[in-house]
Amino acid sequence: MALVTGGTGGIGKETARALAERGASVVVAGIDRERGLRAVQDLKESAGHDRVHAVSADVTRLDGLRRLAEAVRERHDRLDVLVNNVGVNPPGRTLTADGVERMFAAHVLAPFTLTHLLLPLLERAPARASSTSPAASPAAPSTPATCWASAATSAGRSATTTTPRR
Ligand SMILES: NC(=O)c1ccc[n+]([C@@H]2O[C@H](COP(=O)([O-])OP(=O)(O)OC[C@H]3O[C@@H](n4cnc5c(N)ncnc54)[C@H](OP(=O)(O)O)[C@@H]3O)[C@@H](O)[C@H]2O)c1
Numbered sequence: 001m002a003l004v005t006g007g008t009g010g011i012g013k014e015t016a017r018a019l020a021e022r023g024a025s026v027v028v029a030g031i032d033r034e035r036g037l038r039a040v041q042d043l044k045e046s047a048g049h050d051r052v053h054a055v056s057a058d059v060t061r062l063d064g065l066r067r068l069a070e071a072v073r074e075r076h077d078r079l080d081v082l083v084n085n086v087g088v089n090p091p092g093r094t095l096t097a098d099g100v101e102r103m104f105a106a107h108v109l110a111p112f113t114l115t116h117l118l119l120p121l122l123e124r125a126p127a128r129a130s131s132t133s134p135a136a137s138p139a140a141p142s143t144p145a146t147c148w149a150s151a152a153t154s155a156g157r158s159a160t161t162t163t164p165r166r
Contacts, residue, residue, distance in 0.1 A: 001025045001125075002081035003072055005059050005114065008032070008039040011132060012085040019081065020047035027075070029055045029068050029086075059086050059114065060096045060105040069117035079121035084111035084131040 002019045006012035007028025020026045020043050028043070030036050036054030043052045055071045058064035072079065088106040096105045111131050115122070122129065 001027075001076050001079055002083065003027045003029065003079060003118070004083040004085055005029045005068075005110070006086035007083070008036045008054060012083065013039055013043070015083055015085065015132075016052070017043055017046050020044075020049070020052055023047075023049070024081065025051035025076070027053050027055060027072055029057050029059065031056060031058050059110040060088065060100075060102055062098055062113070065110060065113050065117060069114060072118060073121065076121065078124035078127075079118055080125040080127055082115060082118060082122065082127065082129040084114060084129070086110060087132065 002016070002024045004012045004016040004019070004026065007016040007026070008030030013028065016026050016028045016039075026043065026047075028036065028039055030039070033054075033056045036056055040052050040054045044050055053075070055068050057068040057071070059068065086106055088102055090102050094102045096102055098105070100109060115129050121127075
């Protein structure tokens with residue numbers, strides 16, 4: 001079972017498609033509900049099975065992360081793959097509803113918090129947690145975003161950080 005944040009569009013959706021086509025049950029998370037429903041339909045057709053679901057949640061907000069984790073826990077008792085994919089690039093310094101700088105919230109707090117909230121499910125599987133966030137780039141090895149990966153690895157889990165090239 002796999003969860004892809006930002007899985008209703010862009011790189012996340014193609015990641016979700018590849019996982020679903022290989023037979024995985026997939027949950028994709030995005031903000032826009034309609035876009036989520038359209039992505040589910042598209043991914044189901046590609047995969048040839050119905051085990052694709054969407055959750056609408058803003059991962060730059062703590063309540064959104066909690067709602068997403070709860071929705072996954074309600075439906076699944078283990079998580080094999082977690083792809084923390086959401087990235088944001090606001091034109092200037094903006095704050096989330098929680099009062100946190102938006103890029104920091106999306107690239108650092110969200111991967112860390114979601115991985116932490118879902119750790120009980122990850123621990124039930126030989127799980128892999130991955131991040132496509134720029135803050136998790138190997139070029140920035142000492143950022144907090146890589147710390148969660150190290151923590152997951154030292155807990156016996158597989159963790160990778162990936163930065164797609166432009
Ligand atoms: N594209 C590149 O060339 C590139 C290069 C280097 C790194 N990256 C990184 O790769 C990742 C994906 O990039 P991308 O270009 O595929 O991104 P994208 O097209 O902007 O991703 C859109 C997806 O993210 C969701 N999303 C955006 N903000 C969200 C939020 N606050 N909460 C929940 N979902 C949210 C969108 O949902 P809605 O449509 O519902 O808003 C949609 O599913 C990012 O971390 C990005 O920084 C991309």
